[in-house]
Amino acid sequence: MSIRLYGSPFSTSTARVLAAISEIGLEVELVHVDLYSGEHKHDSHVEKNPFGQVPVLEDDEFVVFESRVITRYLVRKYGKKSGLLKEDNPRDAAAVDQWMEVETQHFNKPVATLVYQHLFRPHFDGVAADEKVVAEEVEKLEKVLDVYEGKLSKTKFLAGDSYSLADVHHVPYGHYLVTRTPHASLIDSRPHVKAWWDAVYSRPASKTATETLVMTP
Amino acid sequence: MVLKLYGSPVSTCTGRVVAVIEEIGLEYELVPVDLTTGEHKRPPHIERNPFGQIPALADGDLVLFESRVITRYLVRKYGKGSHLLKEHTPEEAAAVDQWIEVEVQHFNGPISTLVYQHLFLPVFYGGKTDEKVVAVEVEKLGKVLDVYEAKLSKSKFLAGDYYSLADLHHLTYGHYLLTTTPHASLFHSRPHVKAWWESIASRPASKKVTAALSFTS
Numbered sequence: 001m002s003i004r005l006y007g008s009p010f011s012t013s014t015a016r017v018l019a020a021i022s023e024i025g026l027e028v029e030l031v032h033v034d035l036y037s038g039e040h041k042h043d044s045h046v047e048k049n050p051f052g053q054v055p056v057l058e059d060d061e062f063v064v065f066e067s068r069v070i071t072r073y074l075v076r077k078y079g080k081k082s083g084l085l086k087e088d089n090p091r092d093a094a095a096v097d098q099w100m101e102v103e104t105q106h107f108n109k110p111v112a113t114l115v116y117q118h119l120f121r122p123h124f125d126g127v128a129a130d131e132k133v134v135a136e137e138v139e140k141l142e143k144v145l146d147v148y149e150g151k152l153s154k155t156k157f158l159a160g161d162s163y164s165l166a167d168v169h170h171v172p173y174g175h176y177l178v179t180r181t182p183h184a185s186l187i188d189s190r191p192h193v194k195a196w197w198d199a200v201y202s203r204p205a206s207k208t209a210t211e212t213l214v215m216t217p
Numbered sequence: 218m219v220l221k222l223y224g225s226p227v228s229t230c231t232g233r234v235v236a237v238i239e240e241i242g243l244e245y246e247l248v249p250v251d252l253t254t255g256e257h258k259r260p261p262h263i264e265r266n267p268f269g270q271i272p273a274l275a276d277g278d279l280v281l282f283e284s285r286v287i288t289r290y291l292v293r294k295y296g297k298g299s300h301l302l303k304e305h306t307p308e309e310a311a312a313v314d315q316w317i318e319v320e321v322q323h324f325n326g327p328i329s330t331l332v333y334q335h336l337f338l339p340v341f342y343g344g345k346t347d348e349k350v351v352a353v354e355v356e357k358l359g360k361v362l363d364v365y366e367a368k369l370s371k372s373k374f375l376a377g378d379y380y381s382l383a384d385l386h387h388l389t390y391g392h393y394l395l396t397t398t399p400h401a402s403l404f405h406s407r408p409h410v411k412a413w414w415e416s417i418a419s420r421p422a423s424k425k426v427t428a429a430l431s432f433t434s
Contacts, residue, residue: 050364051323064311066318073314077307087304090294094281097290101283104321106268147267 005070006031006048007055008040012112012172013067014055015209019171020071022205024079068100071165084165092160099158099166102147110141111173118181138183145186145193152192156199167200174201175210220245220291223265224272225252226429229329229389230284231272235429236385237288239422241296285317288382301382309377316375316383319364327358328390335398340432355400362403362410369409373416384417392418392427 005021005028007014021028033039033054041052048056049065056063057070059077064070075084086092114137117129151158158166174197178184187197200206220238222245224231231247238245250256250271258269265273266282273280274287276294281287292301303309331354338344368375375383391414395401404410417423 050367051319062308062311064315066315066322069311069314069318073307073311076310090290091279093293094279094286094290097286098281098283101286102268105283144268150267 002058002060003028004031004058005029005055006033006045006058008033008035009212009214011035011054012115012176012213013053015172015175015213016067016169017055017057017070017074018212019168019205019209020074020079020084020165022208023084023168023203024074024082026074026078068104068169071168075165083162084168086159086164095159096164096166099151099164100169102158103166103169106144106147107141107170108173110137110144111177113137114141114181114183115173115176118183119176138186141183141186145190148193148196149190152196157196163200163203167196168205171200171206171209172213175206175213221248221275222246222272223248223250223262223275225249227432228271229332229393229430230270232389232426232430233284233386234272234274234287234291236388236422236426237291237296237301237382239425240301240385240420241291241299243291243295285321285386288386292382300379301385303376303379303381313376313381313383316381317386319375320383320386323361323364324358324387325390327354327361328394330354331358331398331400332390332393335400336393336432355403358400358403362407365413366407366409369413374413380417380420384413385423388417388423388426389430392430396431 003026005014005017007017007030009032033045035054039045040049040054045056046052048058048063051065053065055067055070056065057073059073064073072085075082076087084096086096114134117134117137121127121129148158155161157163174187178187178197178201188194201210220243222231222234222238224234224247226232226235226247235247250262252271256262257266257271262271262273263269265275265280268282270282272284272287273282274290276290281290289302292299293304296302303313331351334346334351334354339346365375372378374380391404395404395414404414418427
């Protein structure tokens with residue numbers, strides 16, 4: 001059995017898969033794709049991911065891209081006992097699906113934009129955050145986190161009272177939001193969101209995954 | 218127990234769910250939600266979908282939102298024989314997941330913006346198409362469809378040689394792009410994409426959905 005994860009150290013999508021891998025306790029070979037030199041756009045990588053992105057997973061002959069697809073695949077194949085997906089019945093499976101979809105459709109974009117404005121743009125382009133964009137995205141994220149506050153006042157985690165992939169998927173961008181932008185208060189000011197985030201972030205797997213989110217100068 | 222689908226027959230996201238319902242052959246009731254009066258942002262709808270969007274599904278006491286979560290749920294619960302999801306092995310499941318995720322991450326953004334610019338903005342909001350935005354999104358969608366063209370030259374449908382949810386999820390926005398915007402050539406100029414589209418759109422279930430997707434101006 002040979003599992004290879006092609007990814008990059010500061011990539012949130014790679015970290016998303018690493019968080020799932022750590023939760024399951026899987027051995028995986030990490031192969032560094034050098035985004036700085038554009039390696040992800042070279043033919044050898046584009047053959048694996050036609051959109052020229054990281055991460056990509058190779059499990060023997062099987063190749064799959066999109067981090068949120070890789071996490072699901074790994075849980076189904078190697079992590080059934082982890083409880084991260086609840087696919088024994090359609091109802092429980094749908095609860096996890098729903099909050100994975102919410103992360104994709106509602107949480108990801110405003111958080112990714114804020115992290116881009118406050119971290120990636122200054123780091124890579126030497127340009128300061130556009131305050132107008134920041135204000136718009138903060139407003140959007142406030143509304144999303146209000147919904148999370150409502151949900152998390154009813155259940156301990158997003159899909160119910162046990163930890164699931166829906167929670168895992170928030171780890172990398174959540175980490176960047178609270179540690180590398182001035183907007184940690186969006187989480188801290190909402191008691192149930194804060195309690196949830198503390199529970200998610202303090203898990204050993206979350207620490208392992210976010211330790212890789214370093215930017216070389 | 219009849220399924221209740223809260224939404225609108227002209228809505229792309231509602232239509233996505235109706236396509237699955239028709240493919241499986243389920244009994245359902247479409248309960249209209251009037252977007253023009255803001256019904257989707259108030260109780261009782263906001264209790265079904267805290268993001269104030271359509272559709273939402275009620276199956277007995279289970280309420281779900283996010284169209285792509287509802288489609289999966291319906292296939293798992295009622296449509297195992299439809300083969301719209303292939304959940305026998307993690308690899309087959311991942312193949313479908315991968316192209317479901319591609320639709321969300323790469324196709325949906327540009328195509329929904331184009332349909333908004335050419336259809337919803339002028340028809341609902343009395344606004345004017347922004348040609349600069351259109352040009353940017355046409356270029357993005359072109360690149361995405363180049364990836365599709367390559368994939369569909371290797372398999373009949375996106376996840377393999379069988380119709381799956383990954384293909385179905387493209388139906389409603391694809392229909393609007395081809396019938397209400399000047400960009401049908403994005404599909405028609407790519408022979409494998411064109412053939413794939415024709416296979417999808419000619420299915421009886423697809424025809425029922427697209428017949429309802431129209432605006433009388």
